[in-house]
Amino acid sequence: MKEPEKRREFHLTFRVLTSHSALTDFLASQNISANRIREDAEARRNAANASNAQSAGAGPSSTAANGDAAQVAEAEEAAQVATAADKAAEKKRKSQAAAIDKIKKSKAFKKRKRQDEDSDSDGIAEAILAGRAAPLPGQMENCEICDKRFTVTPYSRAGPNGGLLCNKCGKELAQDNKDEKAQKKKKVAARGTARRQVASNRLDGVIGCKSLMTMCISTLVNNIDLADDLGDLPDQIVDRVARQVAKRRILTPMSLNLFLQSGYENVTVYDSARLGSDDLIRIFQMVPKLKNLKLKNAIQFKDEVMNYLITRKTPLNSLYLHGANLVSEEAWKQFLVAKGKQLASLRVYFTDKHVGDNFTATLKETCPALKRLKIAHNQQVTDVGIGHISELHELEHLSIQLITPTSTEPYVKVINKIGKTLQTLSLTGESIADLDDRVLDAIHENCTSLRKLRITHSEVMTDAGFVRLFKNWVNKPLTFIDFEKCRHVDSSKPRENAHLNGLCSDGFRALMSHSGKSLKKLNVHACRHISREAFEDVFSLDKEYPELENMEISFCEEVTDFVVGCIFRTCPKLKNLNVFGCMKLKEVRVPKGRILVGMPNAMGMEIEGTED
Amino acid sequence: MAEEEVSKYVTLISNDGFEFVVLREAVLISPMIKSMVDAKSEDHFPGQVMEKVVEYFHYWYKNREKEDVPDMDIPAELCLELLVAADFLGLDKQT
Numbered sequence: 001m002k003e004p005e006k007r008r009e010f011h012l013t014f015r016v017l018t019s020h021s022a023l024t025d026f027l028a029s030q031n032i033s034a035n036r037i038r039e040d041a042e043a044r045r046n047a048a049n050a051s052n053a054q055s056a057g058a059g060p061s062s063t064a065a066n067g068d069a070a071q072v073a074e075a076e077e078a079a080q081v082a083t084a085a086d087k088a089a090e091k092k093r094k095s096q097a098a099a100i101d102k103i104k105k106s107k108a109f110k111k112r113k114r115q116d117e118d119s120d121s122d123g124i125a126e127a128i129l130a131g132r133a134a135p136l137p138g139q140m141e142n143c144e145i146c147d148k149r150f151t152v153t154p155y156s157r158a159g160p161n162g163g164l165l166c167n168k169c170g171k172e173l174a175q176d177n178k179d180e181k182a183q184k185k186k187k188v189a190a191r192g193t194a195r196r197q198v199a200s201n202r203l204d205g206v207i208g209c210k211s212l213m214t215m216c217i218s219t220l221v222n223n224i225d226l227a228d229d230l231g232d233l234p235d236q237i238v239d240r241v242a243r244q245v246a247k248r249r250i251l252t253p254m255s256l257n258l259f260l261q262s263g264y265e266n267v268t269v270y271d272s273a274r275l276g277s278d279d280l281i282r283i284f285q286m287v288p289k290l291k292n293l294k295l296k297n298a299i300q301f302k303d304e305v306m307n308y309l310i311t312r313k314t315p316l317n318s319l320y321l322h323g324a325n326l327v328s329e330e331a332w333k334q335f336l337v338a339k340g341k342q343l344a345s346l347r348v349y350f351t352d353k354h355v356g357d358n359f360t361a362t363l364k365e366t367c368p369a370l371k372r373l374k375i376a377h378n379q380q381v382t383d384v385g386i387g388h389i390s391e392l393h394e395l396e397h398l399s400i401q402l403i404t405p406t407s408t409e410p411y412v413k414v415i416n417k418i419g420k421t422l423q424t425l426s427l428t429g430e431s432i433a434d435l436d437d438r439v440l441d442a443i444h445e446n447c448t449s450l451r452k453l454r455i456t457h458s459e460v461m462t463d464a465g466f467v468r469l470f471k472n473w474v475n476k477p478l479t480f481i482d483f484e485k486c487r488h489v490d491s492s493k494p495r496e497n498a499h500l501n502g503l504c505s506d507g508f509r510a511l512m513s514h515s516g517k518s519l520k521k522l523n524v525h526a527c528r529h530i531s532r533e534a535f536e537d538v539f540s541l542d543k544e545y546p547e548l549e550n551m552e553i554s555f556c557e558e559v560t561d562f563v564v565g566c567i568f569r570t571c572p573k574l575k576n577l578n579v580f581g582c583m584k585l586k587e588v589r590v591p592k593g594r595i596l597v598g599m600p601n602a603m604g605m606e607i608e609g610t611e612d
Numbered sequence: 613m614a615e616e617e618v619s620k621y622v623t624l625i626s627n628d629g630f631e632f633v634v635l636r637e638a639v640l641i642s643p644m645i646k647s648m649v650d651a652k653s654e655d656h657f658p659g660q661v662m663e664k665v666v667e668y669f670h671y672w673y674k675n676r677e678k679e680d681v682p683d684m685d686i687p688a689e690l691c692l693e694l695l696v697a698a699d700f701l702g703l704d705k706q707t
Contacts, residue, residue, distance in 0.1 A: 198680055209675050212668045212703040215683055216695040223688040231692055237699055 145169040246270030260286040273297040280305045294320035306331040310338040318345035329354040340366030347374035356380030364391040374399040386410040390417035399426035412442045419446030426454040437465030454482035463500040466507030470514040477515040482523040503527040505534035512538045523552040532558040539566035554580035630659035632666040638673035642701040
């Protein structure tokens with residue numbers, strides 16, 4: 001009776017054993033575990049054994065021949081069978097517990113646990129285990145969505161309720177998910193761009209609604225290719241369009257035509273980098289009445305352009321050339337000889353060779369009517385060249401920014417000779433680092449009609465000099481003052497300033513008491529020896545600076561929250577305040593409509609006014 | 613452009629006969645119209661342009677308290693005429 005059973009058992013074992021190499025691999029590739037088959041078989045075998053034992057036990061008891069002994073044997077056998085069944089169950093439980101433990105450690109579990117915190121952790125693990133027990137590849141299953149029968153493959157997707165999906169429904173679901181993700185990503189990107197745009201607008205001083213004109217101009221510039229002609233827009237709008245076009249770097253030989261109308265007197269090209277010499281010559285051909293010409297990045301403004309200009313009868317009286325480094329000294333001279341008489345304004349930026357001392361020397365003879373002269377980023381003009389400027393008696397606006405170091409004397413000479421009529425005096429750049437208080441004294445003595453004063457990067461001028469300049473100065477209050485980086489620098493003793501070099505507390509007090517009434521723009525960037533007391537005095541609440549719109553106090557170390565608060569209260573028109581590097585600022589309340597740039601906090605560049 | 617006294621609204625009439633009824637407070641953004649609201653004045657712009665101008669009045673009125681405002685949509689073909697209108701009406705200032 002036990003014979004066939006034994007054979008079957010042998011047979012089964014044999015099958016399992018022989019299948020181990022090739023078949024197991026195949027099954028494993030199909031996600032079927034040989035182990036599991038073996039366990040199932042074992043469980044079946046145990047169950048069969050148990051039933052056999054029962055029937056076998058029934059046999060001897062019916063004969064009742066062996067009496068007690070047989071009963072004992074039967075009981076023992078039953079117990080044995082029971083322990084075998086128990087063992088199998090135990091094993092199963094253990095393996096399940098092990099699987100659950102493993103699941104509990106897995107990522108998927110942790111994720112689900114996070115999703116619903118309060119549910120029982122064993123429950124989740126069991127659910128995952130049950131999910132794993134879903135139909136295996138190769139089996140047939142009903143699709144969860146369309147209910148069609150389909151063959152499960154390793155690539156079958158799980159449906160929203162945990163069942164499997166047929167190929168078609170799975171694809172559709174995947175597509176939906178993809179779209180959703182793409183949309184999300186896009187949204188995030190859009191939000192990022194918008195935030196950057198808002199920050200950029202704030203730095204430009206734009207809060208809230210843009211004006212209709214601003215929006216029209218940006219639309220126009222976006223579609224600049226469609227425009228044939230700007231019509232008869234007023235000059236200041238043409239200028240705004242030109243600025244926007246340059247900002248987007250779309251000023252090409254094509255779009256240049258928009259700004260060249262025969263009736264124009266002003267041509268401003270803020271970015272000529274993409275224009276060739278021929279395009280620049282075209283300006284003089286198409287705009288015969290040209291009076292004011294302003295070209296930035298005019299790299300291709302060469303001798304041939306200058307020579308063409310000389311031959312024309314263009315009534316030019318203002319020339320602004322930026323980056324025209326290829327015009328030779330000879331061509332400059334010819335230009336000044338031919339056109340100098342009518343020239344009232346001459347501004348030359350970024351030249352390294354051909355605008356030098358000879359250039360300034362010829363100005364006296366060739367440009368008797370020159371009112372405005374600016375030489376910036378220049379490498380050739382020296383003390384001698386500056387001396388020549390003192391001969392230009394009509395000059396009202398003078399700006400110098402050189403590279404080669406210069407000394408005090410020529411500047412004093414210039415100020416002594418022509419200071420009386422000067423309205424603008426701007427001395428900037430590293431080349432004036434050694435200028436001393438004599439320049440300030442000369443300004444105090446001679447200048448009576450200044451409105452704009454800029455002296456930067458001076459490390460030798462002293463606080464006392466600035467006090468002498470502003471104290472009892474007959475000049476009317478200024479509207480623009482810039483003393484950027486007039487401060488003492490010593491890397492070994494950064495806080496000490498024994499001789500009070502640069503603009504310090506008393507100079508600042510004197511400045512504000514002289515010019516505070518009409519000052520529109522003030523820059524004391526990095527004048528770091530102005531004390532907190534001086535700021536508090538100057539901006540104490542009984543004072544008012546009614547015109548001040550723009551102020552730069554970056555890197556003034558002593559500026560505190562209180563000082564900034566006082567500044568906003570005492571300057572009703574103040575729109576923009578820069579406070580980069582004022583590390584004592586913690587939390588400033590900004591009145592509505594004002595812009596504070598450069599707060600040293602992680603929130604970003606700026607806090608915009610919200611307080612009333 | 614004509615005006616209706618007493619009312620909360622102002623009627624702006626374009627030179628080709630379109631009429632726009634606009635909230636009086638909203639048109640005050642334009643110093644030009646503000647001065648015209650008292651005195652009768654003749655037509656200046658075609659309806660299409662006027663429509664956009666009026667749209668801007670309301671756009672401005674709706675968003676005047678806000679900080680982060682999306683731009684108004686301006687059709688490219690109208691923008692030159694609209695620019696002239698904006699200049700004429702003094703709509704070049706913020707706020």
